[in-house]
Amino acid sequence: MMxxxxxxxxxxxxxxxxxxxxxxxxxSDKEYTESYxxxxxxxxxxVRERNGRERVRMGSFNKLMTVLLxxxxxxxxxxxxxxxxxxxxxxxxxxxxxIWLMPGxxxxxxxxxxxxxxxxxxxxxxxxxxxxxxxxxxxxxxxxKKAAELGMNDTLFTECTGYYGDSEQYTTAYDAALLxxxxxxxxxxxxxxxxxxxxxxxxxxxxxSANPMGSGYKGSVGFKCGTGPxxxxxxxxxxxxxxxxxxxxxxxxxxxxxxxxxxxxxxxIGFGGYTAFVPEIPDDLPSDIAVKGGRKSAVKISAGVQxxxxxxxxxxxxxxxxxILPSFVYAPVKKGDKVGELRYYQGSRLLRQTELRAxxxxxxxxxxxxxxxxxxxxxxx
Numbered sequence: 001m002m003x004x005x006x007x008x009x010x011x012x013x014x015x016x017x018x019x020x021x022x023x024x025x026x027x028s029d030k031e032y033t034e035s036y037x038x039x040x041x042x043x044x045x046x047v048r049e050r051n052g053r054e055r056v057r058m059g060s061f062n063k064l065m066t067v068l069l070x071x072x073x074x075x076x077x078x079x080x081x082x083x084x085x086x087x088x089x090x091x092x093x094x095x096x097x098x099i100w101l102m103p104g105x106x107x108x109x110x111x112x113x114x115x116x117x118x119x120x121x122x123x124x125x126x127x128x129x130x131x132x133x134x135x136x137x138x139x140x141x142x143x144x145k146k147a148a149e150l151g152m153n154d155t156l157f158t159e160c161t162g163y164y165g166d167s168e169q170y171t172t173a174y175d176a177a178l179l180x181x182x183x184x185x186x187x188x189x190x191x192x193x194x195x196x197x198x199x200x201x202x203x204x205x206x207x208x209s210a211n212p213m214g215s216g217y218k219g220s221v222g223f224k225c226g227t228g229p230x231x232x233x234x235x236x237x238x239x240x241x242x243x244x245x246x247x248x249x250x251x252x253x254x255x256x257x258x259x260x261x262x263x264x265x266x267x268x269i270g271f272g273g274y275t276a277f278v279p280e281i282p283d284d285l286p287s288d289i290a291v292k293g294g295r296k297s298a299v300k301i302s303a304g305v306q307x308x309x310x311x312x313x314x315x316x317x318x319x320x321x322x323x324i325l326p327s328f329v330y331a332p333v334k335k336g337d338k339v340g341e342l343r344y345y346q347g348s349r350l351l352r353q354t355e356l357r358a359x360x361x362x363x364x365x366x367x368x369x370x371x372x373x374x375x376x377x378x379x380x381x
Contacts, residue, residue: 032232034258035173036250038266040276041181041238043352045310047246047270052174055154056252059228061236062162062169063116064179065143066125070113071186072146073132081110083131090136091126096163098123099205111200117192119207120226122161129160136160150178166228176236176249184221184238184247193222213237213260217267221245225259235259239267246270275316276308279344279352282321289339294331294362301325302359303342309351320345325356331364 035051046052073079085108087101097120101107107115107127115124126136133139136159143157152175158165183189196215198207209215214222219241227233232252239246248266253259281303288298309319325340333339340356 030232032254033252034250034254034262035252036248036262036266037173037177038246038248038270039177039181040270040274040310041184041245041247042276042308043310044181046174046177047274047310048248048266049174052177053154053172055170055172057166057228057231058155058162058169058171058176058251059166059231059234060120060162060226061171061176061224061234061251062157062160062228063120063125064183064224064236065146065157066129066139066160067113067117067189068179068183068186069132069139069142069146070109070128071183071189074109074188075186079109079131081108081113083109085109085112085127085131087123087127088130091123091130094122094126094161094163096122096161099200101127107200113189113192114195114198114200114207115205117189117222117224118195118198118209119205120210120224122163125161147175147179150182151175152178162226162228162231167230171251173249173251176234176251177247180223180236180238180247180249183223184240184245187221190221193224194220211235211237213263217264219271223247225256225263227256233259235263237263237267239271241271244271244274244276273312274310275313276310277316278306278308279319279321281306281342282323285323285342285356286325289325289358290328291333291362292328292330293365294333295365296331296360296362299329299333299339299362300359301339301356303354303356306354307352309344311346311351315346318346319351323356329358331362333358333362335359335361 033051033054035054037052038048039046084106087105089103092103099115099121101123112124112128115121129136129139133142140157147155155171155175158168194214196209211225214220219239221238223236223238225235233256235250237248248263250259250262288300290298322343329339337358338355339358342354344351
């Protein structure tokens, strides 16, 4: 009993200082880009940017894509937090931060996510990857496929942890921010991201988050900070206050303090200087549009769901709505067809555009339906 408690204590102490969280760049003369992007996730508006499109090594930021794919698997019903996964030889072989999974050891997805998100565990990330992809290699293909879907055009994943192959993987602050926007939409992850301390394996392994902002910044929705064997430090943060949210990706910094300091400064800029709201539909928006060659002379139009715009505080009254609509459309018209656009500008800057769509259908006029209409009129008369 004493041996078991002693080993558990040793495991806890070791895990509080995961190996790949404190490794500095191999190249001592490395020049750091200190690139960053501050973005509002609903509109995709970039509020602040520096070197945002410059490729950098991503380090353990990599794991956020692994977490995102796990969240999507849960959304599809393929996995639940209670799903039991089994560790492989490959997962057991992972070095760096780990929760010491033995081959054949079983653990729920809930505990594995805690291991990855709070503890940065490479072996836990591999178990999740192999469950979703079948193999780590197949899962890596899914990572790159998802990156392409999100528009992360300057990102490459070669494995699922950010520890192995660190020098081969890259991203940009802009691409990283796109991934954070997608993670923000998965609120079931917030509890993991904002937890500072936790334990798994019945208390034998204690987890300590390396991201103080996750539990310490007002309105935080979490995410991650860290580094890798050959990368600079990064801080990927997000927060929400009073109906507005911001995410920021700070990449390739010389040390953790710089990365976290820039993140806090950027989020403060967002919340202190900007507001988001749904603009009003203009009074001069026509209720319908003429149809040429149709059984109906006109169809009603709708603006659909209006999204938010992001503007600096105090400039809300400077927004101009412009209706882009032709004088008529040709039949046939199907309900839901795009017939125009509603655009919102602030000066020359386009804030948002909403598609105007037909709210009803109009068939094309032909001899058969013309005769049908005539007969209907005669009968009714």
